[in-house]
Amino acid sequence: MxxxxxxxxxxxxxxxxxxxxxxxxxxxxxxxxxxxxxxxxxxxxxxxxxxxxxxxxxxxxxxxxxxxxxxASFRPRSPRWTQYRLPAPDPASGPAREPAGVAISGGLGGIGLALASRLAAAGHRLWLLDRRPAAGLPAAALRRLAAVVTRTHVVVDQVDVTAAVPAAPFPITRLVHAAGELDLTPVGELADDDLERLAGGKAGALRTLVRALAPAGLRSVVAFGSTESRRPHRLFGGYALANELLRREAARLRQEHPGMRVVTAEWSLWSAVGMGAAAAAMAGRAGFAVVPPDWGVQVTEQLLDERRPAPEEIALGGPQPTPDRPLAAIGGVGGSSLTMDDASVRRLVELCRPGRAARHRPVGPRDRVVRAQVAGHTVYTWGSGCRDWNTRTPRRTG
Structure with missing residues (x-):
């Protein structure tokens, strides 16, 4: 300094x-x-x-x-983007047909169990890793875990993945890193040691997990981050930093393991489940988008499937979707468009470029980040490299 x-x-x-x-x-x-x-x-x-x-x-x-x-200050920079359609879940498609071994860190949390229920329906074998013991779960969570166990092979290990990962009980080819800690403390009250612990926890756990599982054939990773890493609110300094470092660690792992798909999913709050469930209810009433659990786990399942094209980073939050525009985006900041069906995509294109037919191209190997931005009644979407995130409404062309 x-x-x-x-x-x-x-x-x-x-x-x-x-x-x-x-x-x-x-x-x-x-x-x-x-x-x-x-x-x-x-x-x-x-x-x-x-x-x-x-x-x-x-x-x-x-x-x-x-x-x-x-x-790379907090001022906007000139964008260089192209429009692009993010693959969206198809409610009629059902679960993926090819079972795999899936590890879920934070697997006994609300989001972890919601995802486990979805993956169990597809017949995937599940390895749930969590710091808490299964016996200490609330009754509702225990019932959900019991239902998962009746549908597929499940192994639960109580372990702190920031320190070490035990031997996998069966071959693991897919990983969801959903473990994390929410500590709402003002930056002015953060002690050095507390911030040190918060900052590196999620990123360090991701590296530990990948290091342990990669030699045995790990092919796909979804790391749950947070939109707070992009534009944090007050009290979220330590949490935002932890998720920023997670995103950066995921980028390093992509470079080190070019044959492995690593997606960073920077979600908004999930409704009804997860650490922010209570806050999500208030955010939803205030008009901000929250992630419905059934929809969120369906998207996650698709992101885990390395055969499907997907960007390397996804951010989701912002204004509430409507039946006429089932889109979630970070209004005025930037984020990823997640559309629900082909009709939604067509409506989105009409909103993006009124009066013109805009073609969406499939995801390519160079597509890294997907954005959407709401300005008034217009929704702008584009794909870009990871360095092109900014806060300015993109200039309309055509």
Whole structure:
């Protein structure tokens, strides 16, 4: 960390390391104390999400982020995107027909059990990993787990996947990383050690899981992140940083395992299940999109199927879908369009480019991120490389 009369500069490396939390929090505190701008410079370590959360708590805090020699502050940049249709679940298709061995970290949580129910119906063998013991689950969760056990082969292991992964009980070819921790603490009250634990937990667990399972034939990974990593709200600084680091770790794993599909699903709140179920109910009443569990697990099942094309990153949140426009997107920020059927896609195209027939191309190997943006009554969608996320409404063409 360097500081002077003109500002504070925090330099991190190519990946998040032990001690970075203290350095970054120290930079924020020093910039606030001196009332000077804060610049974060790194080559892939991350940390910008924490600065955004801190800026939300202290509006006078001026921050920017510089990554690998390119300017990546919170100001918009010129987009370079093309329209693209994200494959959507087909309610009439039913479960996938090819059973596989699937591991689910956080498998005894609300989302984990909802996904297990869906995968059990398709005959997949399930390995549920969780820190909590199955015997300590609430009665409703125990009944759901018992129903899953009656439909397929299920093994439950109580384990902290941030530390180690036991030997798999059967060949695992697909992994869902749904484990995580929600700690709503203001950035100003975060202790260095607490942020250190929160920041690297999800990313470290993902790497531990992949390292353990890849040698035996792991082919597909879906890592559950959060839209908070893109535009965090107040109190979500540690949570946002954990999910930002998860996204960055997933990108590294793609490079290290080119034959493995790794998708980062940065969901909004799930309704009725998961850590944010109560908050999701309020968000839904306020008009924001939440993920219906039945629909969310169906999408996840499709993302797990490495035979299907899919982008590497998906973000989902924003304004509530309507029967006329069953679309979820991050309004005014950016996100992924997830359409429910072909008719929805046609309506979406009409909204995107009124008066013109826009063709959607299938996903290609270079498609990494899918976006949708709501501006007034118009929905814009496009696909792009991972560096093209921004907050500006794209210019309409044609």
């Amino acid at each position: 360097h500081s002077g009369d003109e500002g504070v500069v925090v330099e991190l490396g190519s990946r998040w390391r032990a001690g970075d939390a203290a350095v970054l929090l120290g930079g924020i505190r020093r910039a606030l104390a001196r009332d000077v701008p804060l610049t974060l410079v790194h080559r892939g370590a991350g940390g910008g999400s924490l600065l955004q959360a801190a800026s939300g708590e202290w509006p006078r805090l001026r921050c920017r982020e510089i990554v690998q020699g390119r300017h």
